[in-house]
Amino acid sequence: MLTRDEEFLLNSARAAAANAYCPYSKFAVGAACESEIGIVSGCNIENASYGLTVCAERVALFNARSRGASRITRLAVSCITVRPDAAINQRMCCGACRQVMVELMQPNAIVIIDGAGVFTLRDLLPAPFWLQSSEINGE
Template sequence: MNNAEALLAAAREAAEQAHCPYSNFHVGAAVRCSDGTVVTGCNVENASYGLTICAERVSLFNCVAQGLQPLELAVSCVDAQNNTSLSSRMPCGACRQVMQELLPNNAIVHIDGVGQRRINQLLPEGFGLN
């Protein structure tokens, strides 16, 4: 199993922990950090929908909280149907913005069932204060 496959497997496993009683859409994410550590996260829904947080942000925020430097990310929407458009597997805009902020400029994002994308492909001309 190569690094990308292992990272996607960790994301799929993380999806099993999702708290998604409203959407029943389990999502997991896994981040490989500069020291080789893999940090995972899952989506956590809330009855007040605005308080819901996506798996990608949970995993990246966990990296920051642990003092780790994220290098690449994998995301898996395990409940996405095989016959639906690829857009149901893609990270949302908020997650893309957080990825741009916390991952290196040329970071690869592995999207289960879609393939690999670089940050600038997911969020061209993204917002920044640099």
């Protein structure tokens, strides 16, 4: 059961998915992150050179950071084109996004994944790569 704020953030992610550029996978994903500057969203953006594709989570986080956000406390993500009976794995964030979350979000941040549940960053990536644990995210 999501709180009212979590539901609002998840709905922002769902709305962002409508802007997804996914002509190859048809896998439309939206993400929205909450910080001291408010809610900032993003969608997945694919490229004919597949390796250049960027996930919705990273677009949202980079968008927020580029607008000045330094305390990102929650992120919601939704794939609006996933089949209703799809396995949980098809709804989860990829490893690259988890690593970026660890760097740009607060250590106790919450990740809400549509149809999968509510997770902490530690749930998603318990042993991240890290160079300077105390300085990178402003702690």
